[in-house]
Amino acid sequence: MMLDRTQIQAILPHRAPFLFVDSISSIVPGERIAGEFLVKETERFLAREGDERYFPPTLLAEAMAQIGAILVLFPEENRGKTIYFRSIEEAEFALRVPVGSRVRVEAQIKRLRSRFGSLAVEAFVEGRLAAKGVMSFALG
DSSP: OOBOHHHHHHHOOOOTTSOOOOEEEEEETTTEEEEEEEOOTTOTTOEEETTEEEEOHHHHHHHHHHHHHHHHHOSGGGTTOOEEEEEEEEEEEOSOEETTOEEEEEEEEEEEETTEEEEEEEEEETTEEEEEEEEEEEEO
């Protein structure tokens, strides 16, 4: 199952410029998801070091959380609920994400009980691991 940006906006409350997810390429409700976004030259939030412009790690974590939130909020019984980010553990940022990169994020539910859960999330650039972590959340 694939979702475009319009369908994503029906699930998440985020809007431009803070909605980073462009598309969902696959989703298995209650199990796993894969989504993508392109780091555009026109992004307002790019970091800079010398001549290099890149997507900041903090926003990469946010983009990863957005894709995880789509997985959690996708089932009809969770639509309209609010997902609260609680923590990220085992976080590792291995690569800078330069302008022009297409980032693929994969998330898998590790635990989901009642209103609390956790997701294992990984972000890839050109097949290389850019970041990973275990994100916990609460549903309200």
